[in-house]
Amino acid sequence: MYKILVVEDSEDYQKIITRTLGDHQVFISTSAEEAAIALKNANYDMILIDINLPQKDGYSLLSEMRGRPELCDTPIVCLTGRTEITDKVTAFSLGADDYITKPFDPIELQIRVESRLKKTFRKKNEDLITHVGAIEIDHARHRVTSLIDNIKTEIDVTQTEFKLLSCLARRPEQVYTRGQLLIATWGEDAEVLDRVVDAHICLLRKKLGPHSHYIKAVTGIGYKLVPYMKKKITS
Amino acid sequence: MSKILNRNALKKLRALNRSNSKDLAVELIEDFLVKTPLFLLDIEQSLKRRDTTAVFNVAHALKSSSAVIGAESFSQIAESLETATRLGILSKTIENYVQLLQNFELTRKVLVQAATAHENMSR
Numbered sequence: 001m002y003k004i005l006v007v008e009d010s011e012d013y014q015k016i017i018t019r020t021l022g023d024h025q026v027f028i029s030t031s032a033e034e035a036a037i038a039l040k041n042a043n044y045d046m047i048l049i050d051i052n053l054p055q056k057d058g059y060s061l062l063s064e065m066r067g068r069p070e071l072c073d074t075p076i077v078c079l080t081g082r083t084e085i086t087d088k089v090t091a092f093s094l095g096a097d098d099y100i101t102k103p104f105d106p107i108e109l110q111i112r113v114e115s116r117l118k119k120t121f122r123k124k125n126e127d128l129i130t131h132v133g134a135i136e137i138d139h140a141r142h143r144v145t146s147l148i149d150n151i152k153t154e155i156d157v158t159q160t161e162f163k164l165l166s167c168l169a170r171r172p173e174q175v176y177t178r179g180q181l182l183i184a185t186w187g188e189d190a191e192v193l194d195r196v197v198d199a200h201i202c203l204l205r206k207k208l209g210p211h212s213h214y215i216k217a218v219t220g221i222g223y224k225l226v227p228y229m230k231k232k233i234t235s
Numbered sequence: 236m237s238k239i240l241n242r243n244a245l246k247k248l249r250a251l252n253r254s255n256s257k258d259l260a261v262e263l264i265e266d267f268l269v270k271t272p273l274f275l276l277d278i279e280q281s282l283k284r285r286d287t288t289a290v291f292n293v294a295h296a297l298k299s300s301s302a303v304i305g306a307e308s309f310s311q312i313a314e315s316l317e318t319a320t321r322l323g324i325l326s327k328t329i330e331n332y333v334q335l336l337q338n339f340e341l342t343r344k345v346l347v348q349a350a351t352a353h354e355n356m357s358r
Contacts, residue, residue, distance in 0.1 A: 010296065010299060010300065011266065012263055012266060012267075012299070012300050012303055013299070013303070015259065015262065015263065016248070016251070016259070016263075016303065019251040019252075019253070019256075019259055020251060022251075022253065052292070052295055081295055081298060081299045102299050102302065102303070103244070103299065103302035103303045103310075105247060106247055106248070106250070106251055107247070107250075
């Protein structure tokens, strides 16, 4: 049983979706504002968004969600009466995983949701251990090891350093702003200065030793993980 | 030409029924019959104010709520109204609104019959 957040203002569709996905825990938000509160208070395994919402529309909500590192792996499905190709293109370009047009066959919704959940959780299980270059991150055991000359050495990192590294390792080469790293590490309500991220990154780099160059600063923005070997300079 | 009522849509809703819960098709039909006259009145008032955004939003909602219970022709007219409003064609908007009013009378009768038949089946 998974937790699914449905952002939908139509009572008819709230009823249909709740019954269709009756094998899961379905939580309803009737606006983008309500959804923001729901997401602050709980984690969800999947989010279904209607595009035509009162006040702030589903596109803005989708874009905000995709900007939050903790939601970058959560499948988001758009459910909407908008059938134009431009709407579909907008939804996918903002990071939607699927697009279902209303009215839909309940069986189709059920199948698509189940298939998306299955894929996501199969991938999440595989992702319990992430390899970035010569570093292995074991998310289940909160352990970081480095591989040098086929010898595994555990790197003793703090919880904060582990969270920072895990966040950067989710999408190597993607630049994370200090704000995004702050939220991923300390949560949204934490009153922590941006520069605290720099201090922890500095400590993490030291601990990574020969792999410290994996973490690259992006001037004026934040950091990214580039897990490749240093190029040797040959004369 | 689309049908007044596509009974297949109601069959699909029936498949979602669980024991101890009200027949979903009947529940949605009842909601539609109560809310639609209010929505239609809303469109009329918005048209008087030339508030095309409000007309568009209501037409969009009606398109969905009718399609879900298989009220095909009503849904199709609501979609035409939505398009006419989006394109800003006032004459077409008014024409579609009148069609929607007329179609609702037919749709209402057919839906009342269908809901009664569904309730009898559930007993």
